[in-house]
Amino acid sequence: MGWPNVTPSHRTLLSKGRVDLSEDEIESDSGQLTERAIDRICTQVEALRSESIAVRSVNLVSRLRLAVECIGGSVVGVGPHKGVYVSLPDDTNIVVYPAVGVPTSLTLHDAVEHTPGRSVGIIYDHVGLSEKWLEHLAWLGRNVQIARWVKVSEAAWSFADWR
Secondary structure, eight states, X not given: OBOTTOOOOHHHHTOTTOOBOOGXXXXXXXXXXXXXXXXXXXXXXXXXXXXXXXXXXXXXXXXXXXXXXXXXXXXXXXXXGGOEEEEOTTSOEEEEEEEOSOOOHHHHHHHHHHSTTSEEEEEEOOTTOOHHHHHHHHHHHHHOTTSEEEEGXXXXXXXXXXX
16 A cells, blocks of 8 residues: 555555555544545455455466376366366266365365265365364365365376276
């Protein structure tokens, strides 16, 4: 955020989410931001949040596709609820749900409910997840076997050994 009459850091000038405030967006008597300033800041934050989720989702699906193709399989298409339909080299068909952020048991529930009777995987990026979440996901994987949790970095191994 750029404050009026303050020289910004060279690094912040490069920021995509930068919001430069004008003097009339700061109330002179209280020093608080005006509603207009807050609305502009919130709009910018939401735009960046949405773009970040979209980029992370595309990255996850791209890495899924590369992993599946690496073992001789193919991505057949994308269906409802972001399910990615995958055909493995042995003609096994699975539906993989990309989970951006921390996958939960709700992610599992939705994936299974949206594809009854199908083999289901949930792919996620474990980098940056706390050890507690990783332990929880491992526990879910061991104890609730209706779907499988797949770390994107291990996707080729996981899908090659899907049986």
